[in-house]
Amino acid sequence: MSNEILFYVKESADGGYEARAVNHSIYTQCEEYDELPDTLREAVRCHFDEGRVPALLRIHFVKNEVIAV
Numbered sequence: 001m002s003n004e005i006l007f008y009v010k011e012s013a014d015g016g017y018e019a020r021a022v023n024h025s026i027y028t029q030c031e032e033y034d035e036l037p038d039t040l041r042e043a044v045r046c047h048f049d050e051g052r053v054p055a056l057l058r059i060h061f062v063k064n065e066v067i068a069v
Contacts, residue, residue, distance in 0.1 A: 004056040007040060010064070
């Protein structure tokens with residue numbers, strides 16, 4: 001088991017943020033960016049049994065922009 005989980009985070013079309021774990025079936029969302037760390041911790045703790053929770057969560061923020069030429 002890895003000691004770290006990578007999350008891809010993006011802005012939601014409805015507002016707020018969506019986070020999806022890489023290599024795990026963990027998905028969560030929150031309204032404010034400041035809420036993200038606690039929201040991710042809660043989602044990870046719900047996914048793993050006690051004593052098996054990874055020590056680190058890595059956030060990769062993805063921003064999709066369209067630029068006219």
